Amino acid sequence: MxxxxxxxxxxxxxxxxxxxxxxxxxxxxxxxxxxxxxxxxxxxxxxxxxxxxxxxxxxxxxxxxxxxxxxxxxxxxxxxxxxxxxxxxxxxxxxxxxxxxxxxxxxxxxLPVLQALGAWGEAELGERRPTDAVRAHWFALPLLRALRGEGLVEVALDEGDFHLRVGTGEGPVYGDGPVPGEPDARLVLDAGTCEAVARGDVTLADAVRSGRVTVTGDGILAKTLREA
The missing domain is CATH 1.10.10.10 (Winged helix-like DNA-binding domain superfamily/Winged helix DNA-binding domain)
Structure with a gap:
């Protein structure tokens, strides 16, 4: 053999x-x-x-x-x-x-190609149609465009939790479920706010300032968002 x-x-x-x-x-x-x-x-x-x-x-x-x-x-x-x-x-x-x-x-x-395409297509989103499918992690890329810095961010939405790796430049960009361990920042927001950020109707910083997004955590990312 x-x-x-x-x-x-x-x-x-x-x-x-x-x-x-x-x-x-x-x-x-x-x-x-x-x-x-x-x-x-x-x-x-x-x-x-x-x-x-x-x-x-x-x-x-x-x-x-x-x-x-x-x-x-x-x-x-x-x-x-x-x-x-x-x-x-x-x-x-x-x-x-x-x-x-x-x-x-x-x-x-x-990834940059998808990010550029997503930013270009923001104006096409409009309100969610009854026939539109949605997954929580589909909001990962728009939120990633809105975040500056580096670290792990946990996001809690009505549709489910996911996490982002911001500014690391390597490995998976996002994943389902909570961060394994302590995140640098945790964002809690409803689907409507996340959709508005994805459409470009409101910036993430403005949503935090108006109380539509709750930010917790002791990392630099969390502090930057709370102080924006």
């Missing part, structure tokens, strides 16, 4: 799977914007990046937090992202033993 390790066999199988995929569609334009859109311009791709900014995610978790995407399209986009070097797929060690997807360094460098 050939002396391949399990890791080597897994990599070989993964590469074979990616090689069998059809060639990527291209605009065939010698332009960096066009080349970028070759990779991330398909429907759902950037929203998958948004989800994976939270760190490794199982396929079932991605599907649950991307309401409206079909299983076939999600699987296809993830394979495209693997092939294009934006994401990788790996198996968690026992007792988890599940496969997860995570962004590569190149994939994580799409």
């Amino acid at each position: 050939l002396g391949f390790t399990k890791c080597e066999l897994g990599k070989s199988n993964n590469m074979s799977r990616l090689r069998r995929m059809p060639p990527r569609r291209s605009y065939d334009q010698y332009c960096s914007a066009a080349r970028a859109l070759d990779l991330v311009g398909d429907r759902w791709t950037l929203l998958i990046v948004r989800e994976l900014l939270a760190g490794p995610r199982r396929y079932t978790d991605l599907h649950a937090d991307l309401p409206g995407v079909s299983t076939d399209v999600l699987a296809s986009r993830l394979k495209d992202m693997e092939r294009d070097g934006l994401a990788t797929r790996r198996r968690l060690p026992p007792p988890g033993a599940a496969y997860v997807y995570e962004l590569t360094d190149r994939g994580r460098r799409l």
